[in-house]
Amino acid sequence: MMIPISARQLVKDYLKKALPGYAPDGKLRPGVVSFGMNENDWLRREGIEDHLRAKKKILDNEYLRARASVSDGQKLTLEAESEVLEVIKTFYYQGRRDEQRLFADQDIVEKRRPLESAARIVADDLILLRQEGKNPAIMCAATVVFSFGQLYDKLGKTLEAIHNPVPGYHRWLKKPLDNFFQRLEPSKPFRRSNFELRWSGELIHPSLTSGHLDRKGQLEDIGDKENIHNIYLRAEIQTLRRLPHSNFILFTVDSLTDPISSILTHPTAAAALQSRLESLGHEMAQYKGVTPTIRENLIAALRTAAATTPRNTT
Numbered sequence: 001m002m003i004p005i006s007a008r009q010l011v012k013d014y015l016k017k018a019l020p021g022y023a024p025d026g027k028l029r030p031g032v033v034s035f036g037m038n039e040n041d042w043l044r045r046e047g048i049e050d051h052l053r054a055k056k057k058i059l060d061n062e063y064l065r066a067r068a069s070v071s072d073g074q075k076l077t078l079e080a081e082s083e084v085l086e087v088i089k090t091f092y093y094q095g096r097r098d099e100q101r102l103f104a105d106q107d108i109v110e111k112r113r114p115l116e117s118a119a120r121i122v123a124d125d126l127i128l129l130r131q132e133g134k135n136p137a138i139m140c141a142a143t144v145v146f147s148f149g150q151l152y153d154k155l156g157k158t159l160e161a162i163h164n165p166v167p168g169y170h171r172w173l174k175k176p177l178d179n180f181f182q183r184l185e186p187s188k189p190f191r192r193s194n195f196e197l198r199w200s201g202e203l204i205h206p207s208l209t210s211g212h213l214d215r216k217g218q219l220e221d222i223g224d225k226e227n228i229h230n231i232y233l234r235a236e237i238q239t240l241r242r243l244p245h246s247n248f249i250l251f252t253v254d255s256l257t258d259p260i261s262s263i264l265t266h267p268t269a270a271a272a273l274q275s276r277l278e279s280l281g282h283e284m285a286q287y288k289g290v291t292p293t294i295r296e297n298l299i300a301a302l303r304t305a306a307a308t309t310p311r312n313t314t
Helices: 005-015 049-059 062-068 075-093 114-119 169-183 267-279 282-287 292-306
Strands: 069-071 125-130 138-143 190-198 232-242 249-259
Touching: 005 190, 005 232, 005 249, 005 267, 049 062, 049 114, 062 069, 069 075, 069 114, 075 114, 075 125, 075 138, 114 125, 114 138, 267 292
Parallel strands: none
Antiparallel strands: 069 138, 125 138, 125 249, 190 232, 232 249
């Protein structure tokens, strides 16, 4: 039985007994794990057509593009964006023919919009961070269609400022992450995962489709709060790597989604999500829009599903 794509990293972490980024007492952990530079699955190459079509839909619309792709336009930033484009091209097109670029926009002027051009090639949202010495990391450019909104508000801001709404970020994560970014080396990239629950399986971030600029999409005042079978699991596979020439940091986010019904058909996936839900502290659950009723009913359903048959990790 195939593990639903949105649950695959959760299952890997669960089977490795990796500590989740959240703890019931409210403590947060960075949750980053190093992976080898030669790893050929840094970013997904297969099954990304829906993501690329969605990106094209947004980025070909000038009004929506202005909300989904931003840059401070500084010379060093543009040079770092160009480096990202070359890194992405080298990774994605290695061993492939040019005619396989079915969804990349050939008309983009790469010298003017290099990060956006790179983002059109891969499924991931791309965020560029500037971090020097002991200074905190700052978002200086981003092309984001799936994972978050309000890009102009975040441009030029530190990660602490961007994550200000996240409960416990300042207390638990600011110092560890500042230290992590200061030590991050080009030879050692890192990966982490995150998850949320939504009432919709729509990939595109709601701020680009609903006309609302505020943070929407998680389980907040939408839909039937009692029917857990209407819920979708949305996972993010995130990577962080320092670029060797510009010394900027590239943050990638691959957003994946499946209906909760598909998670309930796979015992190991159900057990992995159950573990994550049980690890949420009250404030983080509230932040993610997971009400006590939702959490109680969903954990019960996941526990039942996890116990149905011997766990298959295919």
